[in-house]
Amino acid sequence: MxxxxxxxxxxxxxxxxxxxxxxxxFAHGGAMGVIKERMDLMSAIGKNMKSVAAMVxxxxxxxxxxxESSAKSIAEHSTKxxxxxxxxxxxxxxxxxxxxxxxxxxxxxxxxxxxxxxxxLAEVAASGDKRAVMMQFAKTGKICSTCHTxxxxxxx
Amino acid sequence: xxxxxxxxxFLALALxxxxxxIANNNDEDAIKRGKYVMDIGGCVSCHTDKxxxxxxxxxxxxxxxxxxxxxxxxxxxxxxxxIGAWTTEQFIEAMTQGVAPDGxxxxxxxxxxxxxxxxxxxxxxxKAYLNTVEAVAEPTPDHDVPFxxxxxxxxxxxxxxxxxxxxxxxxxxxxxxWNRGAYLVNGPSHCVECHTSRNFLGGxxxxxxxxxxxxxxxxxxxxSLLISDGSEFSNWSHADTIFSLQxxxxxKGDFLGGSMGKVVTNTTGKMTEEDLQAIATYLGKPVxxxxxxxxx
Numbered sequence: 001m002x003x004x005x006x007x008x009x010x011x012x013x014x015x016x017x018x019x020x021x022x023x024x025x026f027a028h029g030g031a032m033g034v035i036k037e038r039m040d041l042m043s044a045i046g047k048n049m050k051s052v053a054a055m056v057x058x059x060x061x062x063x064x065x066x067x068e069s070s071a072k073s074i075a076e077h078s079t080k081x082x083x084x085x086x087x088x089x090x091x092x093x094x095x096x097x098x099x100x101x102x103x104x105x106x107x108x109x110x111x112x113x114x115x116x117x118x119x120x121l122a123e124v125a126a127s128g129d130k131r132a133v134m135m136q137f138a139k140t141g142k143i144c145s146t147c148h149t150x151x152x153x154x155x156x
Numbered sequence: 157x158x159x160x161x162x163x164x165x166f167l168a169l170a171l172x173x174x175x176x177x178i179a180n181n182n183d184e185d186a187i188k189r190g191k192y193v194m195d196i197g198g199c200v201s202c203h204t205d206k207x208x209x210x211x212x213x214x215x216x217x218x219x220x221x222x223x224x225x226x227x228x229x230x231x232x233x234x235x236x237x238x239i240g241a242w243t244t245e246q247f248i249e250a251m252t253q254g255v256a257p258d259g260x261x262x263x264x265x266x267x268x269x270x271x272x273x274x275x276x277x278x279x280x281x282x283k284a285y286l287n288t289v290e291a292v293a294e295p296t297p298d299h300d301v302p303f304x305x306x307x308x309x310x311x312x313x314x315x316x317x318x319x320x321x322x323x324x325x326x327x328x329x330x331x332x333x334w335n336r337g338a339y340l341v342n343g344p345s346h347c348v349e350c351h352t353s354r355n356f357l358g359g360x361x362x363x364x365x366x367x368x369x370x371x372x373x374x375x376x377x378x379x380s381l382l383i384s385d386g387s388e389f390s391n392w393s394h395a396d397t398i399f400s401l402q403x404x405x406x407x408k409g410d411f412l413g414g415s416m417g418k419v420v421t422n423t424t425g426k427m428t429e430e431d432l433q434a435i436a437t438y439l440g441k442p443v444x445x446x447x448x449x450x451x452x
Contacts, residue, residue: 050409057399138403141411145404145420148413150207154377 029093029156038084039094041077048074049144052121056137064128071122074140078118081111095152103150110147117143183284190285193278196431197271197344198423201415202228214238214292219265220373223358224301226265234291247283248276253321254311261311263299264318264358273324273343318359333430337438340431341366345423347435350415351381366439376414383440394443397436401427 028039048070054060055067087101100107121136194200205216215230233240239247246257254261254268262268271279304310324343326335341347353361353369361367368380368387380387392400396407401424404412412420424432433443 046409046411048409049405049411050407053399053405053409057395059395141403141405144411145413145417148404148411149417149421150413152413153375154414155371155375156377 031093032091034084034086034089035091035094038081041080041084045074045077045144048077049141052137056134062130062133064125064133067125067133068122071118071125071140075115075118075122078111078114081114082108093156095154095156097151097153100151107147107151110143114140114143114147186281186284187288188285189278190281190283192426193282193344194285195423195426196340197282197346198419199231200422201418203231211290211292211294213286213289214294215296216294221265221358222373223263223305224299226263226299226301227297228266229296230292230294231286232289232292233287234293237293237295238289238291239286240291242283244280244283247286248279251279251282254315254319261308261315263301263305263308263311264314267346267349269319269360270343270346270349272319272321273339275324275339275343278344314357314359317357331437333434333437333443335438336431337434337436340435341438345435347381350378372415374415378415381439389439392441394433394436394441397439397441398429398432401425401432401435 028036028043031039051060052067052070055062085096085100085107088098090096090098117136117140121133121140124132124136199213200206202217202219203213203215204210205214208216210216211232213231215228217228219226219228230238232238235241239250242250242257249255250257250262251268251271251274253272254264254266256262299306324339327338330338348360348365350372351366351368353364353367355361366381367385368382369378372378379389381389383390388406389397392407400406400412401420404417404420404425406412411417424435427435437443
């Protein structure tokens, strides 16, 4: 019995160390488990959106192949969204709102639209039509905003 | 209008307004301009209960505050439940003085404190537009505000303390664009109302205008819009600012949500490029001059 409790202590200690190490590596304020996973997922989506935006805004040279690959990456990420929001997963530092599970159908509909619209963005990018890319990018952004408006609350 | 003559007053109003409504309705341009005034004011964010699939501008949105929960009124053209029976003058009085046609005082959850800065013509146009909004015969719930804040007369004191009803006055030392931005931010678009902290009585901390609010009544962090305090916003460029107001996307690739998500959808996303440039300019991010012509 005594041995076991020592072991537990060691485990706890190493867990604490792991957590603190994680915090240092990933700037997501001590997020763990599924919360961290989805925050990282969202960051990855954001990164891709950012690189497409830079081209839409004309800050960087318009590169259809890069846009296509970003769009495909977002589409792939979007298929993981639902699983990363298990019912009631509201541990700190999440910014998710309980409304997600009160209106789960709409939430999943939005993640599905994100997949559909980013796949379309990839297609449009492949065609090289800059104007069409801008329109489709705006459409994609609309989904991000809608979801963040109804289902997220910025606390920090 | 005295408080004890609701019924007769109401009838008189209804008669008066039907003739003025006809006059206003003839002015297609005024209606068009008024629609844009509604957009820059973001009326829809608070007066359309999108969450519960409410009708356009029929009110009923719950606004939680430290003083209780307010429910926004119906501002459709319905003569009984909306504001269709109001004259343009009564409407202007409500918007700029926070006084209802029956003489009662509004709570500042309705941001007349900013609308007081609005130009008379903008208000006339806005009313012209609102007269065309389909009437919805739907009452809105009473405010759920406990004593002592439920005493509207208390608002007389509040106004004395915190309400400056002086109209917007442009700063002649600044550009037209800067002044347009100042008008939008402090007037119709009422950015100051959420991006500024409030004191315990709900008055804006005017010494720290636009410095942000760490925790809104909804628990949301409202960022600072100052460029001097090292906030995230202070690093945004002119183009970043416009892009985020238009599309909701921040320079980091994140998309604004929460209450700002509504603002982007209903207000800034509908603004003209010039107006967005004006806001960015006023917030300290002037348009970069590409060619020569060194003008500051």
